[in-house]
Amino acid sequence: MPRLADHILGMPGSGVRHILEQALRLDDAIILAVGEPGEEPAPAIREAAAAAWREGHVRYGPNGGIAPLRRAIVDRLDQANGVRVDVEQVWVTVGATQALHQAMSLTLAPGDEVLVPDPGYTTFTMNAHMLAAVPVPYALSPERGFQPDLAQLEALVTDRTRLLIVNSPSNPLGSTFEPSTIQALLDFAARHDLWVLSDECYEAFTYGIPHVSPASLDADDRVFSVFSTSKTYAMTGARVGWLVTPRGFSATMLRVQESAISCVDMPAQHAALEAITGSQDHVRAAAAHYRENLVAATALLDERGLTYLAPTGAFYLWIDVSHATDGDVAAWAERFLHEHRVAVAPGSAFGRTGEGWIRVCCAARRDDLLEGLGRLPAPGA
Numbered sequence: 142m143p144r145l146a147d148h149i150l151g152m153p154g155s156g157v158r159h160i161l162e163q164a165l166r167l168d169d170a171i172i173l174a175v176g177e178p179g180e181e182p183a184p185a186i187r188e189a190a191a192a193a194w195r196e197g198h199v200r201y202g203p204n205g206g207i208a209p210l211r212r213a214i215v216d217r218l219d220q221a222n223g224v225r226v227d228v229e230q231v232w233v234t235v236g237a238t239q240a241l242h243q244a245m246s247l248t249l250a251p252g253d254e255v256l257v258p259d260p261g262y263t264t265f266t267m268n269a270h271m272l273a274a275v276p277v278p279y280a281l282s283p284e285r286g287f288q289p290d291l292a293q294l295e296a297l298v299t300d301r302t303r304l305l306i307v308n309s310p311s312n313p314l315g316s317t318f319e320p321s322t323i324q325a326l327l328d329f330a331a332r333h334d335l336w337v338l339s340d341e342c343y344e345a346f347t348y349g350i351p352h353v354s355p356a357s358l359d360a361d362d363r364v365f366s367v368f369s370t371s372k373t374y375a376m377t378g379a380r381v382g383w384l385v386t387p388r389g390f391s392a393t394m395l396r397v398q399e400s401a402i403s404c405v406d407m408p409a410q411h412a413a414l415e416a417i418t419g420s421q422d423h424v425r426a427a428a429a430h431y432r433e434n435l436v437a438a439t440a441l442l443d444e445r446g447l448t449y450l451a452p453t454g455a456f457y458l459w460i461d462v463s464h465a466t467d468g469d470v471a472a473w474a475e476r477f478l479h480e481h482r483v484a485v486a487p488g489s490a491f492g493r494t495g496e497g498w499i500r501v502c503c504a505a506r507r508d509d510l511l512e513g514l515g516r517l518p519a520p521g522a
Contacts (some may be wrong), residue, residue, distance in 0.1 A: 148273040156471055156490025157500075159430075163475070164484035170503070174484040176312060176457070177376040179504040182432065183423040184417075186374060187431040191416035202407050204398040205234025207381070210414045214368075214383055217417055223346070223357035224366070229391040232384045232398060233405050233413075237369035242268050243397060245363040247390070248304045248336045249274040255304040255375050258289070259492030260459075261310050262340065266492075268471040272474040275301070280494045287316050287450055287459075294329055298429040304336045307330070309453025312341040313491045313500035316437075317454040320353045327358055332339035337364045342382075345373040345509060346428050348435070349374045351451045373424055373457075374416040381405060381413040408511035431456040432501040434510055441511055444451040445519045451472055456504040459488070463497030470497055 142372040157174055164170040193199075205211060211231045218224040218231075234240040241264055249255055251273035257265040259278030271277035279294050281287040294305075307326055309318040318326075328339045330369075341354040358366040369382035386394060398404075437454050442449050466473040474487040486502075488495025503510055 146273075148270055148449075151308055152267060153400045154272040155267070157263060157486045160173050160474055160484050160486060167478075167482060170478065170482045170484055171509045172484045173501045173510065174486040175379060175504050177371070177504065178427065178456075179506060180375045180423070180427040182412075183245055183419070186376070186412050186416045189406045190379070191279075193411035195234060198407045198411060199409070202404040202410065204395050204404055205229070205231065206405060207407070207410050207414070210410050210417070211415055213417045214385075217510070218354075218385065222352075222354040224354050224385070226356075226385055227388075230386050230388060231396050232386065233410060234481065235382050235402055235405055236339065236371060236506060237367050237382040238264060239402065240367040240369075240382045241265070241338070241340065242271070242337050243384055243401065244367065244386075245269065245272055245274070245304065246397065247386075247393070248338070248365070250303075252301060253300045253303040254299060255306060256294065256335075257306050257492075258308055258311070260287075260311075260313055260488060260495040260498070261306070261363050261492055262308060263490060265308075265340075267308050270398075276304070278492050278494070281311075281314065281316075282494055283450075287311075288318070288322060289326065289327055291329060294326075298333050298335075302333065302335060304338055304340045306340065308340040309344050310345060310347055310352070312340075312455055313457055313486065313488070314450060314459045315452035315455045315457040316459075317350045317352070318348055319350070320358070320520050323353055323355050324358050326358070327355060328362075330363060331361060335363070339364055339366045341366060342369045342372055344368065344481060345424055346431055346456055347454040348432055352454070356385065370413050370416050374413075375413065375427065376409075376416065379409040379412055381407075383411050402423065407476040431504055434505075434507055437507060438501070438503050438510055438514055440501035441514050445515075445517070446521070447517060447519060452503075456502060458501045458503055460499050460517070462498060462499055462517060464498055464520045468496070470495070470499065475501060481516045483516050485513075
């Protein structure tokens, strides 16, 4: 039998998916491992998708997305993010997942290096392997409050480094970067002539710290920005995101979009248009609900003496369980699932710096969330 490409054979799997697949086979598991919003899409969003089907909007569309949606994204970027672009810089994608892969495909050749946050979203590293590029982790450590160390970044740069990935609000950490930190990262990228890829899928959910888009501070057009309807509008299965490119990529993007997807599902694009242009009350309600869940969850963790990173964005809790894991949090998470029927994401799935920590999704039903957290082993217990 022919052999697959070596860089695909060496591609790591998802430690989060490994836990989830086992949890789904159990009838009584509380699933806190996956980032699924607990809210439902607004009725108007669902009706927009249904109307598109009824009206026969099921033919091929433009490679970059339907014009009304692209214009709506341009307006949104200007008003909400302080980012001014033209329509030809906005490309509707199959969720943020394709947008991330597309940006990395544009900027990384085989053997090139990409600086990825550690802990960081698993797809960053998986994409690099899939493209035969080299992921180079930069640590976001508890000693530094899970903020980047610019001196460490400087030490990691080689003549093969091409791209820096930034994720704020962070999945898995639930942390955010201050404007000064983002500016420092952009200055670092400029010194070394790197592209910057900004994952902003959790932009709608910040607590006390306004979201800052790196592209709003970009002085020399080096930032690719990725957004999604998945978390903001609870549309994870609709698969609509968008990639915002620097200027001058239109001809290239036409070719790569055609070769990768042709176009995004048309009814889903109509749903996304309604989501972006319609009432945002449900987004604000979801943000309030997730914040209330986080407050309740951290109060319980405080009561039980568990250490965690105080969340300032997204809807995750990053919790230290190193007192119970004996140096292997992935194996512990698997045992914990089968013994206590609670699925949590092992921190090591997100990078070496995540050893001893777990990620818990706080978008679940509050009763399930508190019950699951109540089963975690407390220090000294």
